[in-house]
Amino acid sequence: MSVFLQLLFRSLETGSVFALASLGIVLIYRTSKTTNFAQGSIGTLNAFVAATLLMKWGWSIWAVVPAAMVTAIITGFIIDTVFIRPANKVGNIGKQIITLGLIIVIIGIIPWLFGVEPIPLPQFIPYSPTTTITILGATIGYNSFFTIGMSLLLMGAVFLFIQFTDWGLAIRVTASNEITSRLMGVPTKSVTMISWATAATFGTLAAIIVAPQTQVDINMMGSIQVSAFFACVLGGFQTFYGPVIGAYIIAFSSNMAAYYLPPTWSVWSTVIVYVLILVFLFFKPVGIIGKKLVRKV
Amino acid sequence: MKKVLSYFNKITIYIKDSFRRMVSAVKTDAMYRRFVYLFVGLNVILLLSELDIMNYSTVSLYAYIIIFTIVALGLNILLGFSGLMSLGTAGFVGFGAYGVVYFETLGFPYEISSLITIVIATFIGLAVGLFSLKVEGVYLAISTLAVGEIFSQIFKRVTWFTNAYGGVHYKYPTLLGFIELDRNMTYIFLSFVMVVMMVVMYHLTKSKTxxxxxxxxxxxxxxxxxxxxxxxxxxxxxxVAILYATIGGILYASFYRYVQPLDWNLMLTLLILAMVVVGGMKSIFGTFLGVFIIYGIPKLYLEDLFSSVSGVAYLFSGILIIVVVMFYPYGMIHVTHDIKKLYNKYKIHKQNKLKAGDGDE
Structure with a gap:
């Protein structure tokens, strides 16, 4: 039981990271109609901002994270106004290539601004015997509670925002049909700008949560980005909450597979999860909460 | 026996006939002439580097361009012609590279081990194709990404096949069991295969298929x-896309003689995708141009220009991709059209000026 609880909390923590990243991806997919491959890189860029402020300027972690959020919002605005909006004639695949170009630009900017060495970033609440709690024999750090709680709260706030405010309505109608909603007077430009800023914030938060496990470096978000994409297809791109569910499922199942399978199999836990996702998609091609796309001929 | 002989006769007649047709095609079809020019041009680079006019390393850079032109051609058939998206290309390139090395260590000659690799890849391609019948759009793209990720896990974990993080070493290929190729010959072989693959694609796109x-x-x-x-x-x-990718992988192993597991990631797949889009979908020479823009220009020019500050070369190649996609969303190959238009405008402008000048006198 204690092992299970420990696994559960670890899965919730990685699941939150995947969920934050995938929610950003699906927001941009619905409003800007492009798969954002740069989601992870944007997060990494702003995590570098946080780490530099903390390590070189000596700010506290509680000041650093809001600062990184602000730079994330600015990055989101810049990317939308400079790169994505002028390219509205480009077409679907072309926009994806533009996000690839963004990845390469960010890879170029990071060593220029922050140096080539990876920078360590500590946890919000450092792990020590005084900052842990023991439930049914499982030792769980306060930091896990904090990160899980914070990401759940944030995502909950975003869902409430989307569901119950005017701007949320604007986001939903833009997601369903951009041209019609522009004709009806919805400020779609601001909507895409807001969704890019939100997505960048989520990516940054995911990067900051995951950074203490290793260090802040350029390739930090690679595998998380891939898992976030799988979460999106597993949950379905049609709703905003589907990918979040998918993210927790993926984190949970890969952690369980890694622990409970015999050692010869457990190294293959990620592959097993991927194969299961593929099999699932074969039988339900639009994800768990997806509706069948109806296309006009 | 008689039957076999008649078959043999038929085959020789067919080969003779196709050879004759090929020669006449080179004479008449402008496309074929361009293929020949490209082949000659690529080999002039080899000559220049042998004469010490160009760097020694430039040749291996062009070899990379040749290999990824083949891979991108396959993706161009998939993306440009059938409108389907694959994000697993890099995995298949890696599979081709590892496969040919592995089967050669089992004792098969170069051609046979290439063939086995290609056949296995074809079956995997069939499986992915069957999958694509059910899954659409972005879901399909990310499913192929899952296939690519499974490949990259295999490259990292299956020691008997890939030697894990150590990578596998290889040698320049020996054709037909006795023609031992060296670096330059392998380069010529590569460019020849590329031109053949281009011709195949040219015919494919002109056919009913x-x-x-x-x-x-x-x-x-x-x-x-x-x-x-x-x-x-x-x-x-x-x-077809997976076949092209696998052949690219086989050639990669043949020229670079070292395969390591971390190269075949999402980034490489996206770069291959960018090569197709930047160069121009549905265009054979556009694909070559795209590979040159994505890989050649940064390596050949930008890195030398900005070698003082690390990362700036990346910055510029990223901006290059974005700018090209923004201004030429249908591919850089259409730049020729624009140049022609500009030239015509200039000509008309000049004529008008001349006429105006006449009026003055």
Whole structure:
């Protein structure tokens, strides 16, 4: 039981990271109609901002994270106004290539601004015997509670925002049909700008949560980005909450597979999860909460 | 025996006939002439580097361009003609590279081990194609990404096949068991294979299959209404794309003689995708141009220009990609059209000026 609880909390923590990243991806997919491959890189860029402020300027972690959020919002605005909006004639695949170009630009900017060495970033609440709690024999750090709680709260706030405010309505109608909603007077430009800023914030938060496990470096978000994409297809791109569910499922199942399978199999836990996702998609091609796309001929 | 002989006769006649047709095609078809020019041009680079006019390393850079032109051509058939997206390309390139090395260590000659690799890849391609019959759009793209990720896990974990993080070493290929190629010969071999693959694609796109794919890319339903079998052509285009990727991988192992597991990631796949889009979908020479822009220009020029500050070369190549996609969303190959238009404008402007000058006198 204690092992299970420990696994559960670890899965919730990685699941939150995947969920934050995938929610950003699906927001941009619905409003800007492009798969954002740069989601992870944007997060990494702003995590570098946080780490530099903390390590070189000596700010506290509680000041650093809001600062990184602000730079994330600015990055989101810049990317939308400079790169994505002028390219509205480009077409679907072309926009994806533009996000690839963004990845390469960010890879170029990071060593220029922050140096080539990876920078360590500590946890919000450092792990020590005084900052842990023991439930049914499982030792769980306060930091896990904090990160899980914070990401759940944030995502909950975003869902409430989307569901119950005017701007949320604007986001939903833009997601369903951009041209019609522009004709009806919805400020779609601001909507895409807001969704890019939100997505960048989520990516940054995911990067900051995951950074203490290793260090802040350029390739930090690679595998998380891939898992976030799988979460999106597993949950379905049609709703905003589907990918979040998918993210927790993926984190949970890969952690369980890694622990409970015999050692010869457990190294293959990620592959097993991927194969299961593929099999699932074969039988339900639009994800768990997806509706069948109806296309006009 | 007689039957076998008659078959043999038929085959020789066929080969003679196709050879004659090829020669006449080179004489008459402008496309063929361009293929020959490209082949000669690529080998002039080899000559220049042998004469110490160009760097020694430039040749291996062009070899990379050649290899990834082949890979991108396959993706161009899939993306440009049938409108399907694959994000697993890098995995298949890696599979080709590892496969040929592995089967050669088992004692097969170069051609046979290449063939086995290609056959296995074809079967995987069929499986992916069958999968694509059910799954659409972005879901399909990310499913192929899952296939690519499974490949990259295999490259990292299956020690008997890939030697894990140590990577596998290889040698320059020996053709037909006795023609031992060295670096330069391998380069010529590479460029020859590339031109052959281009010719194959050229014929493919001009054939009934190519037209069916083209119809499919515009609208699945309309194509189906016209009697195009969607399932058949989807399978076909996936198999062709994966075939091209595998051949690219085999050539990669043959030229660079070292394969390591971390190269075959999402980034490489996206770069291959960028090569197709930047160069121009549905265009054979556009694909070559795209590979040159994405890989050649940064390596050849930007890195030398900005070698003082680390990362700036990346910055510029990223901006290059974005700018090209923004201004030439249908591919850089259409720049020739624009240049022609500009030239015509200039000519008309000059004529008008002359006329105006006449009026003054």
């Amino acid at each position: 190519g037209r069916a794919l083209l119809a499919m890319s515009r609208s699945n339903s309309s194509a189906q209404a016209m009697g195009v079998s969607i399932s058949k052509y989807r399978l076909f285009s996936f198999v």
